[in-house]
Amino acid sequence: MQAKLTETYITKLKHKSERYDVRDTVERGLVLRVGKKFGAKHWHTFVYRGSKRRMVRLGLFPHMSVRDARMAAIQAKANANAPWTPEHIKTVANLFEEYRKTREPKMRAWRDVQSAWDVWGEEFLGYLKLTDVSIHHGRELRNHVSKKSTELRGSAVIRYIRPMFSWAVDESLIDENPWAGLKATAVARPRDRVLTxxxxxxxxxxxxxxxxxxxxxxxxxxxxxxxxxxxxxxxxxxxxxxxxxxxxxxxxxxxxxxxxxxxxxxxxxxxxxxxxxxxxxxxxxxxxxxxxxxxxxxxxxxxxxxxxxxxxxxxxxxxxxxxxxxxxxxxxxxxxxxxxxxxxxxxxxxxxxxxxxxxxxxxxxxx
CATH class of the missing domain: 1.10.443.10 (Intergrase catalytic core)
Incomplete structure (x- = not known):
């Protein structure tokens, strides 16, 4: 499916039973991908390194406008020779394993991170492809944990897992942090209980x-x-x-x-x-x-x-x-x-x- 992408045109796009792509006729290689479950609209572009082609994620509409997406696509093509994500890191579970190897020896609270992943995160996120992760998955996880446990725990799980995506960006394993705007506002009050x-x-x-x-x-x-x-x-x-x-x-x-x-x-x-x-x-x-x-x-x-x-x-x-x-x-x-x-x-x-x-x-x- 191809079209001259504009803000009005994109806003009217509805999600379907399966995700689908709309290719921009103005900037070659620029693609808008509409998700099947929540209708999230992500910008991607194709870049080449030699004869190999890969899809690079640019951002989320409407946070990234059509104009910015086209400029980002041009920049991504110019940076086509930047480090690629290793072949063995394809899912969020793969990413977490790499994150664990790097951060566990350095983090005092790693056990809490591991527990949040084992109990809540792995089931919801582990199977997802890195290119498909969005802020909606984070909201869904937070709300599920809050419903099954407490709002406080729901926010805590997000705070434990969210830094993994920032780390992945720093390590050039992903192009953008999909949970950058995800809120986790519930905070525990300091406890002062002293037994008589x-x-x-x-x-x-x-x-x-x-x-x-x-x-x-x-x-x-x-x-x-x-x-x-x-x-x-x-x-x-x-x-x-x-x-x-x-x-x-x-x-x-x-x-x-x-x-x-x-x-x-x-x-x-x-x-x-x-x-x-x-x-x-x-x-x-x-x-x-x-x-x-x-x-x-x-x-x-x-x-x-x-x-x-x-x-x-x-x-x-x-x-x-x-x-x-x-x-x-x-x-x-x-x-x-x-x-x-x-x-x-x-x-x-x-x-x-x-x-x-x-x-x-x-x-x-x-x-």
């Missing part, structure tokens, strides 16, 4: 009725992140000191992460001494792999404790609060939690503060 002394005691008592009680008690008395405790290995414990390796410790950038020392109080040592050594991991049913907690286990503990509106991270926040309420300096609490110290003094101060941290953690043993 009575609630703290209820949760503590409930751990003795749960088969994962040792894990929960260690979490409460160490004030460490739940994932670090869940992945604790026997080899990380030396005497009365637990060292969380740099590669497992949370940091803004992986290259800036450092090992974190947690002095073990008598109460923490007692918990460890009562744990059977069935494998490399301290906690978990078999000790052969890292403990993975789902909402079922967390809800079970909350039900036994009779404490509503409680998350595992609330225990860490409450532990920090209990230490400061017992006259432990905030500086030491910060060291216990392993929060980064970005002050100039930190560059010179290389003390480990083990005894000060041990005294602070002893406060948590006094239920």
């Amino acid at each position: 002394n009575e609630e703290w005691q209820k949760v503590w008592d409930a751990t003795f009725k749960d088969n994962l009680g040792a894990y929960f008690r260690f979490l409460m008395l160490s004030a460490q992140r739940k994932d670090n405790v869940a992945s604790m290995k026997w080899e990380e414990i030396h005497g009365n000191l637990w060292t969380i390796p740099a590669e497992k410790f949370k940091a803004t950038k992986k290259e800036s992460a450092k090992a974190h020392e947690v002095p073990l109080t008598p109460a923490l040592i007692e918990i460890l001494e009562n744990q059977p050594k069935r494998g490399p991991f301290v906690f978990g049913p078999t000790g052969l792999k890292q403990l993975r907690l789902g909402s079922r286990e967390k809800d079970r503990l909350a039900k036994k404790a009779g404490v509503d509106d409680r998350r595992l991270h609330d225990l860490r926040r409450t532990a920090a609060t209990r230490m400061t309420e017992n006259k432990i300096p905030r500086f030491i609490v910060k060291r216990v939690l392993g929060h980064a110290d970005r002050s100039v003094t930190a560059v010179y101060d290389r003390a480990n503060y083990r005894e000060e941290k041990r005294q602070a953690l002893n406060v948590l043993s006094k239920n």
Whole structure:
């Protein structure tokens, strides 16, 4: 199908059961492709490198006008010798695999990206050809996740997956970011829940009725992140000191992460001494792999404790609060939690503060 493409003519084009192309009679090689599901109208042009021809995506109508599309087509032909997308990257799933290889070693939050892809993204996007991806697919994914889960999660999934397309543009794997204008506005409010002394005691008592009680008690008395405790290995414990390796410790950038020392109080040592050594991991049913907690286990503990509106991270926040309420300096609490110290003094101060941290953690043993 050919026509002299104008804004009026394009606006009147309707989507059909199958996608179709309209070739511009003014600029040779310029094509408007009308999608079959949402009727999205994408500009493309054909370029040649030697005897090989390929289609290059230019933009989306009406964001890209007819005049701009013709100019972009001319420019694309002039840049025909630019790097081509590797042959093995044809679908979004292929693109994600390349993205994973590059970004996983550098991203602290990669596990969240991988989870968003595995649970939601792969089913909706994986099979799509890179040339067919549009902002409509992103909106459809966001709305589906929001409906099945929450609006907050729907926005989070988009924020985790969307940077992949920006990365692909930077790497010259695609010509344009199809999700550049995709909105993900729902943002979680900062949580400030702190358990009262009575609630703290209820949760503590409930751990003795749960088969994962040792894990929960260690979490409460160490004030460490739940994932670090869940992945604790026997080899990380030396005497009365637990060292969380740099590669497992949370940091803004992986290259800036450092090992974190947690002095073990008598109460923490007692918990460890009562744990059977069935494998490399301290906690978990078999000790052969890292403990993975789902909402079922967390809800079970909350039900036994009779404490509503409680998350595992609330225990860490409450532990920090209990230490400061017992006259432990905030500086030491910060060291216990392993929060980064970005002050100039930190560059010179290389003390480990083990005894000060041990005294602070002893406060948590006094239920």
